[in-house]
Amino acid sequence: MSVVVANRLTHWFGHDMALDSVDLVVDAGEHMAVLGDNGAGKTTLLRVLATALRPTSGTVEIAGLNAFREKRRLRHYLGYVGHTLGLYPALTAAENLEFFCDLQGVDRARVDGVLDIVGLRGDAHRRAGQLSRGMQQRLAIARAVLHEPRLLILDEPDASLGADAADLLATVMRNRTVVLATHDHSLANRLCPRTLNLRHGRSVGTATRLHVVK
Amino acid sequence: MNPFRVAVAVAIKDLRSEWRTRELVPALAQFIVLALLIANFGFQIDARDAPQIVPGVLWLALVFAGLVAFGRTFSAEREQASLEAMMLTPASPIAIFAGKAVAATALLILCEAVLVPALSLFFGTALDPGVVFAVLLATVGMAALGCLFAALVARVRARELLLPLLTLPLWIPFIIAGGQAVQAALGLPGNYDEAVGLLIDFDILFVVLTSLAARYVLDE
Numbered sequence: 001m002s003v004v005v006a007n008r009l010t011h012w013f014g015h016d017m018a019l020d021s022v023d024l025v026v027d028a029g030e031h032m033a034v035l036g037d038n039g040a041g042k043t044t045l046l047r048v049l050a051t052a053l054r055p056t057s058g059t060v061e062i063a064g065l066n067a068f069r070e071k072r073r074l075r076h077y078l079g080y081v082g083h084t085l086g087l088y089p090a091l092t093a094a095e096n097l098e099f100f101c102d103l104q105g106v107d108r109a110r111v112d113g114v115l116d117i118v119g120l121r122g123d124a125h126r127r128a129g130q131l132s133r134g135m136q137q138r139l140a141i142a143r144a145v146l147h148e149p150r151l152l153i154l155d156e157p158d159a160s161l162g163a164d165a166a167d168l169l170a171t172v173m174r175n176r177t178v179v180l181a182t183h184d185h186s187l188a189n190r191l192c193p194r195t196l197n198l199r200h201g202r203s204v205g206t207a208t209r210l211h212v213v214k
Numbered sequence: 215m216n217p218f219r220v221a222v223a224v225a226i227k228d229l230r231s232e233w234r235t236r237e238l239v240p241a242l243a244q245f246i247v248l249a250l251l252i253a254n255f256g257f258q259i260d261a262r263d264a265p266q267i268v269p270g271v272l273w274l275a276l277v278f279a280g281l282v283a284f285g286r287t288f289s290a291e292r293e294q295a296s297l298e299a300m301m302l303t304p305a306s307p308i309a310i311f312a313g314k315a316v317a318a319t320a321l322l323i324l325c326e327a328v329l330v331p332a333l334s335l336f337f338g339t340a341l342d343p344g345v346v347f348a349v350l351l352a353t354v355g356m357a358a359l360g361c362l363f364a365a366l367v368a369r370v371r372a373r374e375l376l377l378p379l380l381t382l383p384l385w386i387p388f389i390i391a392g393g394q395a396v397q398a399a400l401g402l403p404g405n406y407d408e409a410v411g412l413l414i415d416f417d418i419l420f421v422v423l424t425s426l427a428a429r430y431v432l433d434e
Contacts, residue, residue: 050302072304078302086297086298087294088296089294095230103310104305143299
């Protein structure tokens with residue numbers, strides 16, 4: 001069963017075309033990597049799939065629902081880690097997550113468990129603004145899985161994560177449908193059986209398992 | 215999803231952030247004191263003409279402090295991209311807006327706690343509960359409008375310019391009714407009850423209208 005079906009997604013920023021008729025199908029439980037150079041349209045595509053950005057034209061269906069007409073119903077279903085992390089620097093790591101528990105309507109008791117998964121349990125009471133960039137990235141990942149979403153959209157989640165990035169991501173991606181954008185081909189190869197390649201906003205094909213030439 | 219829980223969480227988050235960073239309130243309180251000081255020297259006010267001039271000084275200081283306070287409510291969220299994270303939750307945009315408006319109102323009330331006694335100190339007018347009540351009533355409606363337009367302009371580059379242009383015309387009813395109420399409370403001719411009644415009407419009207427509009431402003 002397909003969880004994400006995107007048809008002819010096109011998006012313009014003023015006179016610049018960021019996405020050009022991109023089609024995408026992601027099946028339930030599948031992990032797909034979106035690859036491409038800077039400016040290829042990865043972030044735009046992921047923001048559209050996360051319903052954070054309405055495309056100029058084209059349609060997106062998530063779990064059989066029109067992603068933009070029914071976006072509020074899809075919020076429980078979706079977890080998103082964006083390029084910018086959107087954390088509150090004056091709040092502690094735990095307070096950031098507790099705040100989003102209230103907004104997601106989930107029990108605050110989940111916070112400790114999620115901090116454990118991303119390895120931030122010991123830093124729960126440090127302000128987000130005092131955490132390193134990698135720790136902030138972990139906190140953003142923790143926030144994205146707080147409500148146990150079935151679909152996870154990750155925009156360069158490995159940025160600043162360090163050596164155990166792949167293990168952490170493999171843990172949070174388990175039993176979920178995932179669309180992940182990255183520059184790291186070896187990470188994509190390890191975590192995602194299928195890839196979508198973008199160039200200048202256009203899909204230049206999908207592939208299964210990359211062969212990385214060292 | 216309990217909208218009340220969401221609104222309370224948003225308000226507490228904003229107030230906690232302000233308490234820890236102290237970005238807004240100390241600067242606004244300082245601005246208010248300076249504005250009163252300038253007015254005090256500029257107008258050469260004595261005890262006889264103070265009641266005529268004080269309401270104008272009060273509303274001028276309040277309006278400009280309010281513009282800064284409400285402008286920060288959404289621009290800070292946009293800068294750290296946290297508004298998008300909030301909007302990607304199932305929480306109602308109206309509840310998010312209400313929480314932010316409540317926090318902004320609370321911060322402005324803190325500034326008013328400096329403004330009203332300072333007026334009394336600088337201009338020798340009585341610290342009248344009627345003045346405090348009128349200012350608090352006006353703050354509610356002004357906060358609703360100020361936060362709505364702050365959310366609207368937060369995504370544009372010239373937001374500092376656009377916010378006063380959009381907000382000030384719609385604050386005029388509060389300034390007129392509030393000005394009348396303060397004048398009456400300070401012993402000048404005027405009907406205090408009528409002015410306060412008008413302020414309550416405006417509050418209800420603008421709180422309802424902005425709540426309805428907030429969904430569209432925040433969602434898109």
